[in-house]
Amino acid sequence: MIAYTLVGTNDAAKSLAFYDGLLAELGGKRAVELGKVTLYAGAEGTPFFGVAEPQNGEAATVGNGTMISLAASSPEEVDRLHAKALSLGASDDGAPGPRESASLKFYAGYFRDPDGNKLNFFHM
Numbered sequence: 001m002i003a004y005t006l007v008g009t010n011d012a013a014k015s016l017a018f019y020d021g022l023l024a025e026l027g028g029k030r031a032v033e034l035g036k037v038t039l040y041a042g043a044e045g046t047p048f049f050g051v052a053e054p055q056n057g058e059a060a061t062v063g064n065g066t067m068i069s070l071a072a073s074s075p076e077e078v079d080r081l082h083a084k085a086l087s088l089g090a091s092d093d094g095a096p097g098p099r100e101s102a103s104l105k106f107y108a109g110y111f112r113d114p115d116g117n118k119l120n121f122f123h124m
Contacts (some may be wrong), residue, residue: 004039005068007117008060012036014123015051015088018114023049025081026070045058055087062116069122075107082109085121089114096121 009015012092023040028049031041036053049068052061072078075096082096084085096109106124113119
């Protein structure tokens with residue numbers, strides 16, 4: 001259902017260096033560069049993940065309540081990828097660990113990229 005997601009940036013070089021290092025851990029690589037937008041691809045048929053400078057020329061801002069979840073193959077991979085994100089300059093926004101609600105049990109680690117966008121690595 002999802003074709004692609006984008007996070008905004010005010011410093012494309014810094015953001016692309018961050019995502020080059022992080023998404024390579026999942027087999028992702030730059031696939032399409034469209035001026036102010038760079039799309040990363042993983043396995044064929046999976047959604048793209050992109051980094052974009054706003055087309056309107058205004059500052060990129062973080063959406064309150066907006067988050068992108070990246071799939072991990074195991075809790076151990078969540079731990080590893082969360083640590084990798086932090087080593088690349090992300091800030092911790094919820095240490096990896098089990099989460100549970102009345103209807104859902106999963107394992108996740110939350111972080112904010114160098115622009116403040118909230119993401120997590122997720123395994124269920």
